[in-house]
Amino acid sequence: PTGPPFAAVDLGASSGRVMLGSLADGGLSLREVHRFPNRPVRAGGTLHWDILALYQGVLDGLRAAGRAAGGRLAGVGIDSWAVDYGLLDGSGGLLGNPVHYRDARTDGVGERVAELLSPAELYAATGLQYLPFNTVYQLVAAQGSPQLSAARRLLLIPDLMAYWLTGEQGTELTNASTTQLIDPRTRDWSSGVARTLGIDLGLFPPLRGPGDPAGRLLPEVLAETGLTGPVPVTAVGSHDTASAVAGVPAADERFAYIATGTWSLAGVELDAPVLGEESRRANFTNELGVDGTVRYLRNIMGLWLLQECLREWAADGGPSELGPLLAAAGRATPLRSVVDAGDPEFIAPGRMPERIAAACRRTGQPEPRDRAETVRCVLDSLALAHRAAVFDARRLSGRVVDTVHIVGGGAHNELLCQLTADACGLPVVAGPAEAAALGNVLVQARAAGAVTGGLAELRALLRASQRLRRHEPSGDQAAWAEAAARIAGREGS
Ligand code: ADP
Ligand code: LRH
Numbered sequence: 001p002t003g004p005p006f007a008a009v010d011l012g013a014s015s016g017r018v019m020l021g022s023l024a025d026g027g028l029s030l031r032e033v034h035r036f037p038n039r040p041v042r043a044g045g046t047l048h049w050d051i052l053a054l055y056q057g058v059l060d061g062l063r064a065a066g067r068a069a070g071g072r073l074a075g076v077g078i079d080s081w082a083v084d085y086g087l088l089d090g091s092g093g094l095l096g097n098p099v100h101y102r103d104a105r106t107d108g109v110g111e112r113v114a115e116l117l118s119p120a121e122l123y124a125a126t127g128l129q130y131l132p133f134n135t136v137y138q139l140v141a142a143q144g145s146p147q148l149s150a151a152r153r154l155l156l157i158p159d160l161m162a163y164w165l166t167g168e169q170g171t172e173l174t175n176a177s178t179t180q181l182i183d184p185r186t187r188d189w190s191s192g193v194a195r196t197l198g199i200d201l202g203l204f205p206p207l208r209g210p211g212d213p214a215g216r217l218l219p220e221v222l223a224e225t226g227l228t229g230p231v232p233v234t235a236v237g238s239h240d241t242a243s244a245v246a247g248v249p250a251a252d253e254r255f256a257y258i259a260t261g262t263w264s265l266a267g268v269e270l271d272a273p274v275l276g277e278e279s280r281r282a283n284f285t286n287e288l289g290v291d292g293t294v295r296y297l298r299n300i301m302g303l304w305l306l307q308e309c310l311r312e313w314a315a316d317g318g319p320s321e322l323g324p325l326l327a328a329a330g331r332a333t334p335l336r337s338v339v340d341a342g343d344p345e346f347i348a349p350g351r352m353p354e355r356i357a358a359a360c361r362r363t364g365q366p367e368p369r370d371r372a373e374t375v376r377c378v379l380d381s382l383a384l385a386h387r388a389a390v391f392d393a394r395r396l397s398g399r400v401v402d403t404v405h406i407v408g409g410g411a412h413n414e415l416l417c418q419l420t421a422d423a424c425g426l427p428v429v430a431g432p433a434e435a436a437a438l439g440n441v442l443v444q445a446r447a448a449g450a451v452t453g454g455l456a457e458l459r460a461l462l463r464a465s466q467r468l469r470r471h472e473p474s475g476d477q478a479a480w481a482e483a484a485a486r487i488a489g490r491e492g493s
Helices: 051-068 109-116 119-126 135-142 146-150 157-166 191-197 219-225 240-246 277-281 304-316 322-331 352-362 371-397 414-424 435-447 455-465 477-486
Strands: 006-011 015-024 027-037 041-043 046-048 075-080 085-088 153-156 213-216 232-234 255-260 264-270 285-288 294-300 403-407 428-430 469-471
Touching: 006 051, 006 157, 006 240, 006 435, 015 051, 015 435, 027 051, 027 435, 027 455, 051 157, 051 219, 075 157, 075 240, 075 435, 085 146, 085 157, 109 135, 109 191, 119 191, 119 277, 135 146, 135 191, 153 157, 157 213, 157 219, 157 232, 232 435, 240 255, 240 264, 240 285, 240 294, 240 435, 255 371, 264 371, 294 371, 304 322, 304 352, 304 371, 322 371, 322 414, 352 371, 371 414, 371 477, 403 414, 414 428, 414 469, 435 455
Parallel strands: 006 075, 075 232, 255 403, 403 428
Antiparallel strands: 006 015, 015 027, 041 046, 085 153, 213 232, 255 264, 264 294, 285 294, 428 469
8 A cells, every 4th residue: 555645845936847757666756747937037237036926836745746646745855046145134034036147237246255265275175167056156255245144044945945844944965066165085074164154154054964863744734735744845855957867767877967958957966076177177066966975977968959049939928839840950060159058157947049140150150040050950959969978978977878867847858858968979868757756755655665775776667667768879979089079179178
């Protein structure tokens, strides 16, 4: 007999969802009960997350989960995008809407931080890829602001949601590792970095790890959602990418993963960080994973490029449906023009088709002539960036890679998966698209004693139950190398 299901709350930059996961017959089934858009709001010149709308989405999702599961849940786990946070005053009230990592407040802050701590020293201490929006830069940007001065607590986004649901505060480790304030060797705070940059680590509640208890749903939440208590909340890999990597259906260690959604996070899973200068210059990050692992990966722009083109085209009228555009892109000339999908110049929102065309011009390549060619340019560029990241991860870590797993929403995009297989010259296993929710459920289920074993055993459950698609590499590797050379020097490798 199967018990009540586990609810996974997975908040992505493009949408939030609540999924129900059940373990039965040696497998894991997952079912979406609620999905809601995540629409950032620019107000007073600052780009914010609409955090209460997201929390409402979580409550609506838990209500739907309760309806689907007869009012009973075995537990709840929450994961979301990284680096961002809410500040609380001394009585636990939220001080303003969390600022979006794409907001311009961190412009130029990297240079200021580099004067206090050289990039080499910061990397040696934290192992994190330079991304202008890492939490350290956001906190340095906010220094001296009335809001930060008034703050008594800082909660990362999933921890903030967990606090509202349970009344309990903690800082989950995998997501804390994206702040650039964690030493990946000790898996604890780097007090030296915090001291040098004037950041008060006392703002963070104590660390907790994936599988640790995170409280129980408050009576007011049970009343609001129609759930019957007690419902435990468990800390999972609360960084969505940590949950997604736990949800990769790998059969052994010889794999690279690409979690493709709004971002593409491409790399390998290691037991220990790689912290040398070569790794820093190659723009690789050492984020912490479930079960003591290190996610050695590169952040690449991802389907954000496509999302932003679609947003622009929808506002303009004319064809902007994804399916027909992908079909047309599949017929367009391969590798006609490519851009560097690792370039921070694509981080900010707005005018994406124009910015892509400008990048093509700058590198002496023809501009895309229509929407299909723009989509093809984006997908070829992503495949090329995937190739560079997989090759560099392999070279810098010494890990043998014979399969590339693509998980996340991009696993639905067959053209992108095939192009990635072609570019890497390696087979791609595509799916599950909802790896983050699956990794979230598996960590909760193990904490509750419903499954046992390490990541290998958890992944075997995924292979037994998830539909996966295999793409064999085809075509000419030399063509990809030639395309890479057109943007060389700007690429991470
Ligand atoms: P995030 O977690 O960052 O919000 P997701 O992992 O949900 O992102 O991925 C969203 C992206 O996945 C979309 O922007 C879209 O490009 C892609 N995607 C989702 N469904 C499909 C589909 N059916 N076909 C092609 N691409 C898809
Ligand atoms: C993906 C993600 C990624 C981070 C970015 C801010 O959703 O968590 O791992 O770098 O968002």
